[in-house]
Amino acid sequence: xxxxxxxxxxxxxxxxxxxxxxCAQDMNHEYMSWYRQDPGMGLRLIHYSVGAGIxxxxxxxxxxxxxRSTTEDFPLRLLSAAPSQTSVYFCAVGGGxxxxxxxxxxxxxxLTVL
Amino acid sequence: ELKVEQNPLxxxxxxxxxxxxxxxxxxTSDRLYWYRQDPGKSLESLxxxxxxxxxxxxxxxxxxxxxxxxxxxLHITAAVHDLSATYFCAVNQGGSEKLVxxxxxxxxxxx
Numbered sequence: 526x527x528x529x530x531x532x533x534x535x536x537x538x539x540x541x542x543x544x545x546x547x548c549a550q551d552m553n554h555e556y557m558s559w560y561r562q563d564p565g566m567g568l569r570l571i572h573y574s575v576g577a578g579i580x581x582x583x584x585x586x587x588x589x590x591x592x593r594s595t596t597e598d599f600p601l602r603l604l605s606a607a608p609s610q611t612s613v614y615f616c617a618v619g620g621g622x623x624x625x626x627x628x629x630x631x632x633x634x635x636l637t638v639l
Numbered sequence: 640e641l642k643v644e645q646n647p648l649x650x651x652x653x654x655x656x657x658x659x660x661x662x663x664x665x666x667t668s669d670r671l672y673w674y675r676q677d678p679g680k681s682l683e684s685l686x687x688x689x690x691x692x693x694x695x696x697x698x699x700x701x702x703x704x705x706x707x708x709x710x711x712x713l714h715i716t717a718a719v720h721d722l723s724a725t726y727f728c729a730v731n732q733g734g735s736e737k738l739v740x741x742x743x744x745x746x747x748x749x750x
Contacts, residue, residue, distance in 0.1 A: 556736040565648075567727065567742040568682075575736070583737070615681065619736045625689060626670050626731050628738055630682045 527551055531616050531631035538606040538638045546601040546634050548616030556619045557599040558628070561585065561612040568615065574599055606638045641666045641732045645741035652718045652748050660744045662711040662728035670731035671704050671711045672738065675724045682727065686713075718748045 532547045548557065558573035560583075570583030574593040588610060590602040603610060613635050617628040642665040652658055662671070670689055674682040686695040688704035688711060695702050699722065701714045711728055725745045729738040 558737070560740075565742060567643075568729075568740040570737060570739075573737060617738075625687050626736055626738070627672060627684055627687050628729075628736065629684070632681045 529616055529618050529629055529631035531614075531634050533634060534632065535635050536637070538603075538636065540606060540608060540638060542606050544603050544606065546603075546614055546616075546636070548599045548601070548631060549597055550599075550616075550618045551597065552618055552629065553596065554618040554629075555596070556628075557593065558583070558617045558619075559589070559591065559599070559601045560615045560617060562615060562633075563612050571601065571614075603636075606636075608638045610636065611638045612636060641668070641730060641739045643728060643730050643739050643741040645726075645728055645744050648742060648744055650744055650746045652715070652746065654719055654748055654750055655717050657717065658715050660713040660715070660726060660728075660746075662713070662730075662741055664709050664711075664730045664739075667706070667709075668730045668732070669706050672729045672731075673702050673711070673713055674727045674729065676727065676743070677724050685726075715746075718746075720748050720750065722746060723748045 530549045555576045559571040560568040569585045572591040574580045616631040619628040644663045673685040676682050686702040691706040693704045699716045704711045725743045727743045729740045
């Protein structure tokens with residue numbers, strides 16, 4: 526039982542390149558989300574999904590794209606990387622039978638854009 | 640728009656001392672969460688507070704929620720070095736699973 530798995534853990538990109546951060550869960554939770562963490566800013570919500578086929582924007586969605594074709598996977602795409610997207614990205618899942626609203630986080634993906 | 644404020648943002652304590660971290664939020668919510676993050680690591684769930692007056696305790700940490708005052712506290716009793724970490728509170732937005740996080744409180748416990 527891996528929980529929430531993010532790949533890659535580290536990535537360096539050049540400005541203008543595109544890439545996809547992967548998030549996979551085996552917790553059978555409906556809700557999945559992406560946050561970015563920057564020093565002194567806490568965590569800010571990028572995009573979220575309440576189930577397969579349903580996505581919506583969070584607080585800071587510009588420059589990112591998501592899709593949710595299965596319950597298990599929620600990839601985050603950077604369309605044209607910019608230095609301002611240098612950050613640590615966390616995938617978080619929640620919901621489930623108990624549905625306390627608690628989120629469970631992946632280990633994070635550290636992205637540097639040069 | 641829901642805003643979540645934590646204070647202090649930085650806290651340096653001596654071992655054995657007590658202290659409280661405060662989390663204020665701007666709009667009505669009855670769900671609040673506390674997380675811990677060690678340097679370079681992910682966020683670990685500490686407490687889930689689901690109603691007014693909820694109190695949870697785990698070891699030297701105790702969290703409480705006052706929904707009328709829109710305030711949660713995380714109380715540290717007799718701090719030890721192992722408690723050094725960054726602590727985040729997060730508030731549920733609009734009855735969904737969307738959580739809005741505070742900026743975090745970096746706690747350093749010195750011998």
